[in-house]
Amino acid sequence: MPGFEVIGKEEEKEILDVLKNKTLFRYEFDEQRHGIYKVEEFEREFAQYCGVNHALAVSSGTAALKVALAALGVGPGDEVITQGFTFVATWEAIFDAGAIPVFAEIDDTLCMDTDDIAKKVSPRTRAIIPVHMCGSQARIVEIMEEADRLNIPVIEDTAQACGGKLKGKSLGSFGKMGTFSFDSVKTMTTGEGGMVITDDRNLFVRASEYHDHGHDHDPDVGRGLEKRSFIGFNCRMMELQGALGLAQLKKLDNVILARQRENKARIKEALTKIDQISFRNILDPQGDIASFLMFFLPTQEKAMAFNGVLSGEGCPTVYWYDNTWHYYERWEHLLGEKSLIRTGYPFKTESGEPRCGYDAGSLPKTEKLLSTCLTIPININMEEQIPKIFNAIEKAARVL
């Protein structure tokens, strides 16, 4: 999964370009930088890689979501539909925008259940954020059809699926906007960092200005004299991150994804021999980034027993059902309405009235799927690990 595994001379070279000129900031210092603009170059190359018109580098994947929501004008009084299996950042960003997250079920893709959108939509719904979870495609074509029918914009949270495609088209490029994360455990990493992509020039300009305190980036005046059309924030990426991104992007297809796909295929083959196991529905295996291998056992009891043996034998597995960061029912701070804000916002209004609330048990389909699902994370370098995993799988098969 993580791009940090292949950090090497290429990243060092890019970083040194920045340090030699002592230009850490993406804007200004034009004479001192000798033509080196790493963040800008990273944006250009990333946009080209994804086949879109515009890319805006930002400080994190969470910031990318916040910037995309701001560009779309989402705020208080609005609702945003996302899914109950995602990292907490997806709905944190919705709350941060002032809007209310509404959670949809997932289906056998382990991403948003298209059929649930119509049940969760309301006159207040202003955006839909499907998440391409764990490296594979959401039913983004169907989700787009449904969103277009409802006339609601889609932001694709592609934090976990950078490099993924569906029938040759990059994940993140189907919706109005797509967001990415390059944090420390992502497929390609800049330590912390993110990206927003879009084909829409107007949304790009709004995002770019918002992410930089509203600066209008007028090339004819100095930064201090630039104007503002609206209030913004600081979500800027710095040059060292841009430098890392350039080096990692060059390795994405041929090194990172190629090796992950090879490793995943080998482990999947071993699991395929066990007839009680079925696999996650991957809509386009060629466009799967292969960062996770997800499979189902017939019952929760069997999943737990299988997981127990795998873990005991040193095979790294994730049982998302128990995971407190990615699954709705384990978000005790959300369900328990915990907030630092004196008034209890975002769960309560200024006058203490209930504003939104979340019940455990409201996503039964998601619960059923995750309770029987096990995951083996796939790394780039697994040569030593794979024989141990084969051995663990063989032993685990005996408890079924």
Ligand SMILES: Cc1ncc(COP(=O)(O)O)c(C=O)c1O
């Ligand atoms: C689905 C999803 N969305 C958003 C994020 C947030 O990214 P970051 O950690 O760069 O803020 C993550 C990070 O794990 C994620 O998995």
